[in-house]
Amino acid sequence: MNTTDKTDIYQTKRDLVQFTEKLAVGLSQPDRKFLLDMIYGLIKSRSPILTEIARALEESTRLLYTVKRLSNRAAAFSDFSRLEQNFLNAIQPQLRDDMYVIVDNSDITKPYGQQFEYLQRVYDGSRGGTEKGYMSANMAIASTKTKHPIPVYSHLFSAAEEYFDSTNVETYKGLNKVQRLFGDKTYTLVMDRGYDSNDIFKFMHKQQRQFIVRLQDQRYLKYQNKNFLVPELAHRRKGKIAMTSTIKGEKYQLKISHINVTLPCLPKVPLRMVVVYGYGQKPMKLLTN
DSSP states (O other): OHHHHHHHHHHHHHHHHHHHHHHTTTHHHHHHHHHHHHHHHHHHHTTTHHHHHHHOOOOOOOOHHHHHHHHHHHHHHHHHHHHHHHHHHHHHHHOTTTTTEEEEEEEEEOTTOOOTTTOOOEEOTTTEEEEEEEEEEEEEEEEEOOOEEEEEEEEEEOOSSSSSSOOOHHHHHHHHHHHHHHHHEEEEEEEEEGGGGGHHHHHHHTOOOOOEEEOOOOOEETTTTEEEEHHHHHHTTTOSSSEEEEEEEEEEEHHHHHHHEETTTEEEEEEEEEEEEEESOOEEEEEEE
C-alpha cells in the first residue's frame, strides 16, 4: 500500500467519524459506538447483512460475539427521532434555493421472510408481479459539490399496519417534512408517472410547491376549452426547440415543445405540458407549473 492509499484511508475514516459524531449528538456512549460500528461495517462490507458487517469490523473476539453485540444494541436502540433530527441538521448546509427534490416510491421484498412484522404483498418493480415485502417513500436531493444523492426523507411502510391510510398519505407525510426542512427556500418536486394523481396535484397546489411530473397516457388535459388525452395532445407538437443531452455518456438529440394546459381537477390553475422527443420511440410528456 503506497502513501497515497494510506492517506485516502485515513481521510475516509476521519470523515466517517466526524459524520457519525454529528448523527450521535445527545445519544449515549454505547449508542454512539454502535452507530460508528454499523456505518463503518456497512461501508466496508458493502452489505446490509449483520454477519458481514460484524466480519468487516475484524474484532479480536469470535464473530458470533460481535454479531450478538450488534444485534442486542440494535434491538435496544429506540431514539430514532433524535437520530433523524441529527441527520437533518447535518445536511442543512447542503440545502440551497432552486434545488430539485426527487420523489419516488420503491419496494423492498422479503420472499423468504416468515416472522417480519406487518409483512404484506407488494408489487415487485424489478421482477414484475407481487411478492412479500414493504413499500418505501423516498425523497432525495443532489449534493451541491459532488452531485451524489442525499436522502431527505425515507420511510418504510406497510398496508398491514394498524394506522395505515393510503400510499398517498405516506407521500404527503414526506412532502410535509421536506417543506419544514427547506423552510423559506424554494425547490421543485420531480416525480415519475406513479404520482400522476389528482389528489397529488391538489396537495402540491395547496402547498404552493413547484413540480415536474411525468404524465400517464391515460391522463386527460384541458386545452383550448377541450379535453384531450395526453398522447393525442403531444402529437400535435413535433418540437420547435432543439438541444443535446448526455446521459451515461450517450448523447441524445432532442426536440422539445410546450403547451399551455390545465387539469380538469384544477381548471383555474395554469400549467404547461412539456413534450420531449428523442429519448425513445414515444415522446416523454411532463406536466409542470
